[in-house]
Amino acid sequence: MTSLKRSLASDPYASNISSKVYVRSTKSGKVQKIVRELYLRQDIPCSSKLCTTCIKTAPRDASGNLPPFVLSEKPAGTKKYPQGHYLIPDTNALLNALDLFEQTSAFYDVIILQTVLEELRNRSLPLYNRLIGLTKSEDKRFYVFFNDFRLETYVVRDVGESINDRNDRAVRRAVKWYTEHLTQAVKGAGTKAAKIPAVVMLSDDKENLKKAKKDGIDACSLKNYVEGLENADQLLDMISVVKEGRELRDAKTAEALYEEYFSVSKMMTGVKNGTLHQGIFNVSPYNYLEGSIKVPAFDKSLLILGRENINRSVQGDVVVVEVLPRDQWKEPSTKIIEEETMNKDENADAEEGEAVVTERERKALQEEVKKVHSKSSEGRPQPTARVVGVVKRNWRQYVGHVDESSVSQSIKESRKQQTVFLIPMDKRIPKIRVRTRQAGEIIGKRVLVTIDSWDRDSRYPVGHFVRSLGDLETKGAETEALLLEYDVQYRPFPKAVLDCLPTEGHDWKVPANTDDPGWKDRRDLRGLQICSIDPIGCQDIDDALHARPLPNGNFEVGVHIADVSHFVKPNNAMDAEASIRGTTVYLVDKRIDMLPMLLGTDLCSLKPYVERYAFSAIWEITPEAEIVKSDFTKSVIKSREAFSYEQAQIRVDDASQQDELTQAMRTLLMLSKKFKQKRMDAGALSLSSPEVRVEMESETSDPIDVKTKKHLATMSLVEEFMLLANTSVAAKIYEAFPQTAILRRHGAPPKTNFEELANQLKVKRGLELRTSSSKELADSLDSCVDPGEPFFNTLVRIMATRCMMSAEYFCSGTQAYPEFRHYGLASEIYTHFTSPIRRYADLVAHRQLAAAIDYEPLAASVRSKGKLELVCKNINVRHRNAQQAGRASIEYYVGQALKGRIVEEEGFVMKVFSNGFVVFVPRFGIESLIRLRDLAEPEPESVFDAEEYVLRTSGSRVVEVGLFDKVVVRISDVKEESTGKRKVKLELVKVGEVDTHE
Amino acid sequence: MRHGEEHRENNFAGPNPAKALPHQNTTPQHYNTTQQPPHTIPMPLDTSTYSLALLRLDGRRWNELRRLTAQISTQASADGSSYLEMGNTKVICTVTGPAEAKMTGTGGGAGDKALVTVAISIAGFSGVDRKRRARNDKRVSEMQTTIAEAFCETLFTHLYPHSTIAISLHVLSQDGSLLAACLNACTLALIDAGIPMRDYICACTAGSTSSYSSNDEQADPLLDLNTMEEQELPFLTVATLGLSDNVSVLVMETRVQVGRLEGMLAVGVDGCKQVREILDNVVRKRGVKILEGSQL
Numbered sequence A: 001m002t003s004l005k006r007s008l009a010s011d012p013y014a015s016n017i018s019s020k021v022y023v024r025s026t027k028s029g030k031v032q033k034i035v036r037e038l039y040l041r042q043d044i045p046c047s048s049k050l051c052t053t054c055i056k057t058a059p060r061d062a063s064g065n066l067p068p069f070v071l072s073e074k075p076a077g078t079k080k081y082p083q084g085h086y087l088i089p090d091t092n093a094l095l096n097a098l099d100l101f102e103q104t105s106a107f108y109d110v111i112i113l114q115t116v117l118e119e120l121r122n123r124s125l126p127l128y129n130r131l132i133g134l135t136k137s138e139d140k141r142f143y144v145f146f147n148d149f150r151l152e153t154y155v156v157r158d159v160g161e162s163i164n165d166r167n168d169r170a171v172r173r174a175v176k177w178y179t180e181h182l183t184q185a186v187k188g189a190g191t192k193a194a195k196i197p198a199v200v201m202l203s204d205d206k207e208n209l210k211k212a213k214k215d216g217i218d219a220c221s222l223k224n225y226v227e228g229l230e231n232a233d234q235l236l237d238m239i240s241v242v243k244e245g246r247e248l249r250d251a252k253t254a255e256a257l258y259e260e261y262f263s264v265s266k267m268m269t270g271v272k273n274g275t276l277h278q279g280i281f282n283v284s285p286y287n288y289l290e291g292s293i294k295v296p297a298f299d300k301s302l303l304i305l306g307r308e309n310i311n312r313s314v315q316g317d318v319v320v321v322e323v324l325p326r327d328q329w330k331e332p333s334t335k336i337i338e339e340e341t342m343n344k345d346e347n348a349d350a351e352e353g354e355a356v357v358t359e360r361e362r363k364a365l366q367e368e369v370k371k372v373h374s375k376s377s378e379g380r381p382q383p384t385a386r387v388v389g390v391v392k393r394n395w396r397q398y399v400g401h402v403d404e405s406s407v408s409q410s411i412k413e414s415r416k417q418q419t420v421f422l423i424p425m426d427k428r429i430p431k432i433r434v435r436t437r438q439a440g441e442i443i444g445k446r447v448l449v450t451i452d453s454w455d456r457d458s459r460y461p462v463g464h465f466v467r468s469l470g471d472l473e474t475k476g477a478e479t480e481a482l483l484l485e486y487d488v489q490y491r492p493f494p495k496a497v498l499d500c501l502p503t504e505g506h507d508w509k510v511p512a513n514t515d516d517p518g519w520k521d522r523r524d525l526r527g528l529q530i531c532s533i534d535p536i537g538c539q540d541i542d543d544a545l546h547a548r549p550l551p552n553g554n555f556e557v558g559v560h561i562a563d564v565s566h567f568v569k570p571n572n573a574m575d576a577e578a579s580i581r582g583t584t585v586y587l588v589d590k591r592i593d594m595l596p597m598l599l600g601t602d603l604c605s606l607k608p609y610v611e612r613y614a615f616s617a618i619w620e621i622t623p624e625a626e627i628v629k630s631d632f633t634k635s636v637i638k639s640r641e642a643f644s645y646e647q648a649q650i651r652v653d654d655a656s657q658q659d660e661l662t663q664a665m666r667t668l669l670m671l672s673k674k675f676k677q678k679r680m681d682a683g684a685l686s687l688s689s690p691e692v693r694v695e696m697e698s699e700t701s702d703p704i705d706v707k708t709k710k711h712l713a714t715m716s717l718v719e720e721f722m723l724l725a726n727t728s729v730a731a732k733i734y735e736a737f738p739q740t741a742i743l744r745r746h747g748a749p750p751k752t753n754f755e756e757l758a759n760q761l762k763v764k765r766g767l768e769l770r771t772s773s774s775k776e777l778a779d780s781l782d783s784c785v786d787p788g789e790p791f792f793n794t795l796v797r798i799m800a801t802r803c804m805m806s807a808e809y810f811c812s813g814t815q816a817y818p819e820f821r822h823y824g825l826a827s828e829i830y831t832h833f834t835s836p837i838r839r840y841a842d843l844v845a846h847r848q849l850a851a852a853i854d855y856e857p858l859a860a861s862v863r864s865k866g867k868l869e870l871v872c873k874n875i876n877v878r879h880r881n882a883q884q885a886g887r888a889s890i891e892y893y894v895g896q897a898l899k900g901r902i903v904e905e906e907g908f909v910m911k912v913f914s915n916g917f918v919v920f921v922p923r924f925g926i927e928s929l930i931r932l933r934d935l936a937e938p939e940p941e942s943v944f945d946a947e948e949y950v951l952r953t954s955g956s957r958v959v960e961v962g963l964f965d966k967v968v969v970r971i972s973d974v975k976e977e978s979t980g981k982r983k984v985k986l987e988l989v990k991v992g993e994v995d996t997h998e
Numbered sequence B: 001m002r003h004g005e006e007h008r009e010n011n012f013a014g015p016n017p018a019k020a021l022p023h024q025n026t027t028p029q030h031y032n033t034t035q036q037p038p039h040t041i042p043m044p045l046d047t048s049t050y051s052l053a054l055l056r057l058d059g060r061r062w063n064e065l066r067r068l069t070a071q072i073s074t075q076a077s078a079d080g081s082s083y084l085e086m087g088n089t090k091v092i093c094t095v096t097g098p099a100e101a102k103m104t105g106t107g108g109g110a111g112d113k114a115l116v117t118v119a120i121s122i123a124g125f126s127g128v129d130r131k132r133r134a135r136n137d138k139r140v141s142e143m144q145t146t147i148a149e150a151f152c153e154t155l156f157t158h159l160y161p162h163s164t165i166a167i168s169l170h171v172l173s174q175d176g177s178l179l180a181a182c183l184n185a186c187t188l189a190l191i192d193a194g195i196p197m198r199d200y201i202c203a204c205t206a207g208s209t210s211s212y213s214s215n216d217e218q219a220d221p222l223l224d225l226n227t228m229e230e231q232e233l234p235f236l237t238v239a240t241l242g243l244s245d246n247v248s249v250l251v252m253e254t255r256v257q258v259g260r261l262e263g264m265l266a267v268g269v270d271g272c273k274q275v276r277e278i279l280d281n282v283v284r285k286r287g288v289k290i291l292e293g294s295q296l
């Protein structure tokens, strides 16, 4: 037997091959050893436009294209590097201050090393993605240099050397190589004019900087570097304070305020064997010291009470908790606790002697415990838990404003760095400690910050400023704040997206010649009497309808939807952008489109009097609203009229109107009523959420009034046929693609969700709420009436709505058929098809339907289950955010509309706490808290009867407030100190009716 | 524009978040170990970074083979043997025969041709996960059939009626392109065994730089995939006969857009020619050694 040992000498590759061994642990806890080959090479270019050698060996792709060189031949200079410079940041520099690198005022010509990129990816995926985004933006000139594949810059880990040290060494080696290479390249080129740019390593690691000095390479800490830039003050604030802070604290060896987190392996084992639980941490909107977590093991949420137990978790974090002993279980609080009132006037700099729980907080909690203990009859204590570790931080950028009281007056004017508190708009986020030199300037501004860290010895998280959005309460700043808070992509569409639009622009027309490829497999429906019915002022018309009698006494009804998938092809830049945006967002004064205007409001929009491409669903329906057959086709239509709901209603009601269009609308109305009845019989719910419209002055677009929306029969008309189209399409695409159809489901709410409401109705009104099925719920909601108070039923419906689950998009292969059910609509299967201009889900459904009817092959991206799941996940989030942003916008404008006015209105009590109650005002669709201390000065005494949901006060003011009670409130507006939002403030005038003589 | 149906339906979109009951909107999440790896060694990037610098995960360009080394006559006891490495995929091949069947009817070629049998054993330690493969593992038996059929066509089996040529493959390490490595190892071992054949069967894999679902029209074709690449990208295994463009084996089990297939195939066939040159060198070197030996 010959030896298998290979002779390396004869191998031309040998000296260039290295191998890397990775150890990774899998989800199931197994450890894998992965051996990877590395092919080292010398043809990886430096990508500097100064270099003439690299270009000769630079790689080409399979089509022979040479990627252009990135780094400028004349990079910007600084005081320290007047000859110009390239930057090479290490991993920590990026981790601490990626915001800096995204600035447009500095940080150009940056070399990102492969070593750094890999490390960053392992440390933070979101940052990694942002960095990849930077490398793709041409104007920032970021170049990824694969140093670990280049022979000269590859570094072998020494025995005993830590991986971090090895990586630092790799970075320094790359910097050195670049410096030498550029010197050579410039000299080699022979042109004496060119200056050799400095290659500067950016690092915050002292050791690394020291070694760099020894190696004779240019290196700089972020802080030093930024200080040499023009707008240094502003940029300096963006450097994370983590590093500095830590050093500071090490010196002081400050006392730890919070329990240490468990190790990852301890948490994993605990979760696996069921002694610990994992879930998403949620903060109560009424009590910032009360969190909860829903874990798979229990059907009710676990409560997490108090700062110590919350242990540095922030809203949205994925945490691991440990259940506390039974004697520490308790009911969720019946008391409103707001951070602003508890911890006013704290000094942000006061680090010493800081206790986790202030004395006042502790007292408040004790009272709570007492109360719960005193009433054992009905109260079933809930299990409580404490956080033992964080699996994944869900920190994002937060919008907020500086707590003015935390800024010291004496140095407001000076540029000295100081620590201030930033109060986020989102009340569930704790205040953030931020070090800044611009305290004076950013008071009264909306600002964007991020959280950098939260250590055991710091009571609050530590973060840094990103940028200022503008003055508080200016329309621009508040709108941008809202968009940022709800992560709405509001930047203008990039050029790559606009390039996907038809070149004809607004002149695009349906081809006159029916032999044109655009007409292929399209039915010519231009002869049909089609019209659209929408809210006033609608520009993006997704849908249009028609109906006509058939000779056999049945009707032909068509729903025609804008053919967006004709214009937005899968996987081009426009499609990618739309899939990220997911939905159009409607704010009171602004619409943030999912698709460029040209499509949304013109080419796709089913405008009247012009021919448009459409996707049509056509049914034969009996006069009893039975569907005989359904048919789907791509089509060309010409809408005869675009009605508003009101116009349509007037036409239908006017008996003198006997034209074809009006007749068709009457047919549709007749059928829609029957469809609606059938849905109701099947158990569809008719729930309610407060809906108001803000009227704007047309010139200034200042809000002037708030109106509740009126319901018209023509609204139900459109609604019913949209539901019909959506259900029909859902069935069709599911039949064609059982694994990959995009559908929408609405889960049945767990019984426990209704427990409280059912009890409230029973105690207060003797009404029974049955929830075993949607039909039962619908029926019992119908019976929840108060003969004396017509609004009572709506109030109950609003409250019931909040007990519901969220509807969600999903891919059919991920659920069993019974789970497809849409609880609210009482439909077996459902999807979104009717609004492709403004919802991405509909666009996907269009593509699937087109494939299902053999109009075109199915695009790969909507055939892959994995890909679709990602799409669904994203649009579910986007959808929710869009709704929340819309509501927040209305809330803001209602506040603006009421600015400077004082009105008395009637309201209803929705929730009673031991120290306040929540009142809902139907006229403005607002709900707000009235606290005991708002009732009178001094705060009245009170007795809270939790069983009867009644709060009785005595002393300075005597009132009795019970759940569902009608009250009269005085509405004015105030600027809420805690969040900087202008908000309506309610004051209790009296319990009962408005006096009639007034 | 929005109609009531959405409003109606959105009614079920759960509570208003700012006023939400605190116990909703939570979904259980599983551990995601990639977020916080317990080990400090960073995991490498994935195939999505190709476009950044036209470099693959191991530093190769799109049209480069991994290091391919081979030896023949590695086991004196066998009639023919070889050891072949394509990157970290390592295979030993031994050939027994052609041997005449001991009893008619129980094997041996059906009459006028030799029967080619292939047995593949994959070592438990060869992959990332240590696992035992069942003897009748489907993928393994499919590879066996593919190899046997390819060589049945190429070997002059008619010279050995009533005989069996038994090929046995031992996989020591797997890192992608396993079928290709097996085919190449077989070619060498069969040459070593001195069994006449039309020409070398040379194999390699070809893939595409972006996944099927990303549907990237700019995707480059790729030559000789390793495991990481095979897991993420579409690929095929192709084998050609000698220097001709005659394809003797073509296996593809992943989805890819038809438009990309041509480029992949062209790169694969070109790769096979490079492989042939390397194998041919190995054989010639061995030949020279034998000649030197005989002169001694």
Ligand SMILES: [Zn+2]
Binding pocket: A045, A046, A047, A048, A051, A052, A053, A054, A055, A181, A185
């Ligand atoms: Zn160069």
